[in-house]
Every structure is written in structure tokens, then in C-alpha cells.
Amino acid sequence: MTASGTTRQQLSALTLLLLVRSVSADPYPVNDRIDVEHYRFELVLSDDRDAIDMQARVDVRILDANVNELALDLVKRSSERDGRGMEVASVTRDGEALLYYHDDDVLRIDVPAADAADGRLSVTLRYSGVPDAGLVIGPNKHGDRTYFSDNWPNKARHWLATVDHIADKATSEFLVTAPSRLQVISNGLQVERSNLDSGRTLTHWKQSVPVSPWLYVVGAAEFAVQRVGEFDHKPIETWVYRQDREAGFYDFAVPTKEALAFYSSYVGPFEYEKLANVQSNSVGGGMEAASAILYGDKSVTGQRTRRWQTVIVHEVAHHWFGNSVTEATWDDVWLSEGFTTYFTYLYFEHANGQADFARYMEDARKQAFEFSAENPDYRVRHADLQDMANVTTRQIYQKGAWILHMLRMLVGDDVWWRGIQDYYRKYRNSTATTEDFQRVMETACGCELGDYFDYWLRTGSVVTLDGGWRYSNGKVRIDLERRGHVDGTPELTLEAAVYFADSPVPDIVSMPLTAEGASLEVDVPTEPVRILLDPNTRLLAEWTFDER
Numbered sequence: 001m002t003a004s005g006t007t008r009q010q011l012s013a014l015t016l017l018l019l020v021r022s023v024s025a026d027p028y029p030v031n032d033r034i035d036v037e038h039y040r041f042e043l044v045l046s047d048d049r050d051a052i053d054m055q056a057r058v059d060v061r062i063l064d065a066n067v068n069e070l071a072l073d074l075v076k077r078s079s080e081r082d083g084r085g086m087e088v089a090s091v092t093r094d095g096e097a098l099l100y101y102h103d104d105d106v107l108r109i110d111v112p113a114a115d116a117a118d119g120r121l122s123v124t125l126r127y128s129g130v131p132d133a134g135l136v137i138g139p140n141k142h143g144d145r146t147y148f149s150d151n152w153p154n155k156a157r158h159w160l161a162t163v164d165h166i167a168d169k170a171t172s173e174f175l176v177t178a179p180s181r182l183q184v185i186s187n188g189l190q191v192e193r194s195n196l197d198s199g200r201t202l203t204h205w206k207q208s209v210p211v212s213p214w215l216y217v218v219g220a221a222e223f224a225v226q227r228v229g230e231f232d233h234k235p236i237e238t239w240v241y242r243q244d245r246e247a248g249f250y251d252f253a254v255p256t257k258e259a260l261a262f263y264s265s266y267v268g269p270f271e272y273e274k275l276a277n278v279q280s281n282s283v284g285g286g287m288e289a290a291s292a293i294l295y296g297d298k299s300v301t302g303q304r305t306r307r308w309q310t311v312i313v314h315e316v317a318h319h320w321f322g323n324s325v326t327e328a329t330w331d332d333v334w335l336s337e338g339f340t341t342y343f344t345y346l347y348f349e350h351a352n353g354q355a356d357f358a359r360y361m362e363d364a365r366k367q368a369f370e371f372s373a374e375n376p377d378y379r380v381r382h383a384d385l386q387d388m389a390n391v392t393t394r395q396i397y398q399k400g401a402w403i404l405h406m407l408r409m410l411v412g413d414d415v416w417w418r419g420i421q422d423y424y425r426k427y428r429n430s431t432a433t434t435e436d437f438q439r440v441m442e443t444a445c446g447c448e449l450g451d452y453f454d455y456w457l458r459t460g461s462v463v464t465l466d467g468g469w470r471y472s473n474g475k476v477r478i479d480l481e482r483r484g485h486v487d488g489t490p491e492l493t494l495e496a497a498v499y500f501a502d503s504p505v506p507d508i509v510s511m512p513l514t515a516e517g518a519s520l521e522v523d524v525p526t527e528p529v530r531i532l533l534d535p536n537t538r539l540l541a542e543w544t545f546d547e548r
Contacts (some may be wrong), residue, residue, distance in 0.1 A: 001152060001337065002285030002311050027386055028057050028165055033064040034169045036163050039367055045147055045178040045220055050137050053128045056161050060121045067116050070123065073157035073164035075158040076102055084132035092124050107161060125161050134158030136282040141297040142243050146221040148282035148294065153330065153391050156213035167328050167431045169210040174218055176203050185239050187216060187291050189273045207291065210429055212326055217289030219278050228253055231260045237276040240300055244279065247302030252277040255309060259316040262347050266417065271324050279311065284310040288318030301375040310344060317343040325424055328431040330391050331382040335432060337392055345401065358537045360404065365400040369542050371395045372462050381457040402540040403456045409538045410452065411445040415490040419444030451490040463541035465517060468548035469531045476528060477521045478495050486515040494518050497526050497535035508535065511520015
């Protein structure tokens with residue numbers, strides 16, 4: 001997700017009657033006795049009303065024969081929501097009714113003892129209602145009625161009966177009946193598109209790769225659709241409003257394939273059956289819904305602007321970090337947003353050169369310090385996040401990117417890339433924590449990284465320096481004093497570029513950066529004309545520095 005995406009629903013706590021295990025101190029415990037393997041949603045959309053009709057089948061693997069209840073998140077219709085929400089009509093197993101209780105936005109279903117002993121359960125739900133969130137129904141920028149999902153970060157429960165937890169990944173399929181004027185996009189590959197009676201069309205999409213519920217997607221609009229090409233025998237598509245056909249086809253033609261190739265080569269294989277770029281009215285920036293990325297109404301400009309090209313690359317990168325390797329709880333959201341921000345910069349370094357990469361990093365550094373000035377104690381890794389409105393900030397993106405960059409500088413390119421590839425290989429289509437990532441990188445480098453991870457992720461740490469340089473008798477002396485938080489400072493190195501009048505190429509000198517600061521004295525052939533700190537953009541630091 002790009003930073004302009006929305007987060008606006010608090011993650012409600014679920015009190016389970018089951019034995020549960022907490023990852024970190026997750027306010028929504030993960031139930032490790034039940035594993036949802038597949039969802040099948042049969043959805044009916046209408047131009048005449050905002051209410052949806054749903055038949056959902058949930059296939060569950062039961063890991064403990066003593067389980068007697070299946071709990072699914074589903075927001076109930078209520079007067080507090082002006083009548084919005086879902087009303088359950090029936091819950092069945094093989095056509096036989098099951099007992100259920102729907103309250104506190106949780107649907108609790110009795111699990112028959114025979115199914116618990118067998119280890120398998122498949123239940124079918126019928127429900128309907130007007131979504132209070134999660135599915136945006138209304139006019140797009142051209143005034144056409146459209147339907148687009150908006151599940152981030154935990155709003156799938158407003159229209160999809162799921163275990164709406166980031167760590168609960170399952171395969172899925174959507175069978176959407178809609179007015180024939182609409183085309184429907186969803187996750188995975190299209191299985192069927194058939195004309196029905198009464199001016200309706202059935203579209204069936206199926207995804208064989210497991211993802212978290214917030215990555216499920218449905219979009220229904222009067223689209224113009226282009227098959228852009230293929231990557232690794234998988235289709236690349238563009239879906240834009242019919243009025244934006246020419247401009248949208250131009251904007252989204254690149255750099256999707258190039259980004260797919262870069263990440264596949266440097267990180268690991270692309271897991272999904274297709275990649276579609278979809279114009280929508282349910283997001284402001286971009287949303288990395290698996291295999292069908294949503295972009296805002298205004299994403300189509302016909303000019304391939306730098307902003308939207310950056311968003312495309314960022315959302316493509318999410319298919320490795322966030323979608324495939326998913327953070328185990330929202331406390332570790334930097335594993336998604338910090339990673340994709342940095343890998344966006346790495347792509348542009350690959351495509352355009354080091355100078356372009358440096359511009360991205362310098363802008364990220366500026367944003368990180370602006371945020372830190374207003375929020376000095378903010379930590380990139382959340383501490384038991386309770387309010388989902390606070391799940392992401394600029395610091396998660398920009399400082400998160402810098403943490404990865406400085407780690408790369410610390411362990412070296414070869415080790416860093418080997419660690420990234422090992423991390424992806426080990427956790428793809430699964431979940432990971434910051435500790436998991438740290439262990440993989442420690443194995444790759446054969447070193448201890450606890451101080452580094454603690455300092456940069458678990459405190460509000462920044463590096464602020466004040467000092468200068470002076471020349472005397474064939475020597476240059478640099479002195480810098482450290483300001484702000486310095487407790488637990490890990491190993492850091494600061495570079496300086498020393499420029500001379502007779503050469504455009506500077507001498508690069510390095511000095512260790514301690515809790516007190518940095519000092520260095522070096523012999524020089526002549527008096528320098530200037531000295532610049534961090535010429536290769538390697539350290540998240542700000543400074544005042546001049547000739548003294």
C-alpha cells in the first residue's frame with residue numbers, strides 16, 4: 001500500500017472460547033487449532049440497491065479433535081450503523097442446519113463432534129446486507145456506479161465472512177453475479193464469464209495462492225481491458241474506466257513487466273497467476289490486492305508521471321513483501337511497507353542508475369527526520385498495536401527503508417542479497433516476524449545483529465551531529481558531536497568526501513561513529529576546498545557541518 005492509502009477501522013478484540021496462542025501480544029489472538037484453507041464467495045450485485053447477497057463456503061482443517069466452535073468475523077447489521085451490516089439467514093453443512101450465534105460482529109458456529117474428529121469441516125453461509133465498509137458502492141469520477149473492495153487493514157469482515165486476521169492465509173474464489181454492463185475483476189485467474197437471464201453476467205475468478213483476507217479483491221465497473229503481455233507465462237493486464245481507455249493503457253503499459261523481472265531475478269519467483277493494474281475509487285494511492293492491484297481514481301493521467309510510476313513499482317514489490325511473505329501481526333508492518341519502499345528505490349537504481357536511487361533515499365531521509373521532530377519517541381516496530389488507525393505512518397515507509405539500506409551497508413551487498421533471498425525462500429506464502437528476519441540475516445552474515453535491530457526498530461533513534469572541519473599544517477581534522485538518543489548505539493560508520501581544487505574526484509575517508517560522535521585527523525596534499533558528509537548516502541543522519 002502506498003502512504004496515501006486509508007486506514008480507518010480499529011481491530012476489534014475477539015474473545016475466543018478456544019485455546020489460543022498469541023504472536024507478540026496480538027490483541028486479536030491467532031487460533032492455532034483451526035486453519036481455514038479455502039473460501040468460496042458467491043456474490044450478487046445489483047444496480048437497484050446497495051444491499052449484497054452472499055453465499056459463502058468456508059473449508060476448514062481442524063487441528064484439535066476437541067474443537068467445538070468455528071468463529072468467523074462478520075459485521076452484524078445494527079441500528080448503530082443505520083441498518084448497515086450483514087444479516088445471516090442460514091449456516092449449513094452438507095445441507096443440514098448448524099447452530100450458530102451472531103453477536104459482537106463474530107459469527108460463532110457449532111462444530112459437530114464427528115467433523116472435529118475427522119479433522120475437516122465445510123460450512124455454507126447465506127447472508128445479505130449493506131456493507132458499512134469494506135466494499136465501496138457508488139459513483140466513480142465519471143459518475144458511473146461501481147463496486148470496489150477496500151479491505152485494508154481489517155475491513156474484509158464488513159462483507160466477507162472470514163477469520164479476518166493478517167496471519168490467517170487461505171486460497172479463494174469469487175463468483176460474482178452483476179449487471180451485464182459491468183466487467184468484474186478479482187484475484188487469480190478467470191474461470192468463467194457467462195451471460196445469465198435478466199441482463200446479468202456471472203464471472204468466476206479463482207486464486208490458488210493463499211493470502212490474508214485484506215488482500216482479497218473485487219472490482220466491478222465499465223472497464224476497458226488490455227492484455228499488456230506476459231511474464232513467466234502469466235498475463236499482465238490493465239483495467240481502467242472505459243472513458244480513460246487511451247490514457248490508462250498508456251500509463252500502465254510500463255513498468256510492471258520490468259519490475260516483475262527485477263524482483264524475480266533478485267528476490268525469488270513471482271507466486272501469483274496474473275498481475276492486473278486496476279483503476280478504482282476505493283483507494284487514494286495504491287493497494288496491493290493480490291494479483292489485482294487497485295489504484296485511485298486519479299491514477300490515470302496519460303503522462304506516466306513519476307509519482308504513479310513509483311506507485312506501480314511499489315505495489316508490484318508488495319507481491320513479494322506483504323502478500324507472499326506476510327507479517328505475522330500488524331506490529332511488524334514495516335516488513336511489508338518498509339521493505340517495498342526500499343525495494344522500489346532499488347528498482348529505480350537498477351533502471352535509472354545510482355543518482356536516481358540517491359534522490360529517493362535523500363527524500364526518504366528528509367521525511368524521516370521531519371516525522372521524528374514531531375514524534376521523537378516513535379518506534380518503527382509497533383509495541384502491541386491496539387488502534388488500527390495507527391498501523392502505518394511515513395516513518396514505517398521511509399525510516400523502514402533506511403533501516404534496510406543501512407543493514408545492507410553494514411553486512412555488504414553479497415551477504416545482504418543472500419539474506420533477502422533466504423528470507424523470501426523460507427517464508428513465502430507464509431508469515432514472518434522481525435525476529436525471523438533478524439535470524440535469517442544473522443545466519444547470512446555470521447554476525448550478531450541484536451543491537452542494530454533494537455536501536456533502529458525498537459526506539460525512536462536517529463543520528464544528529466554538530467561539528468565542522470579545519471585545516472592546519474598539511475592535516476585536516478574533523479570533529480562531530482552526537483546529539484539526541486545514543487543509548488545502545490550499534491556499530492556505525494560515517495564517510496566524508498574531501499575535495500581539492502586540482503581534482504573533481506574527492507578522497508573518501510571513513511570514521512567510526514560512537515555514542516559521543518566522531519573524530520578524524522588525516523594527512524592531505526593541500527588545503528581542501530570543501531568537505532561533504534555521507535557523500536554516498538549510507539547513513540540515516542542529519543548534521544550541521546562547516547569549516548571552522
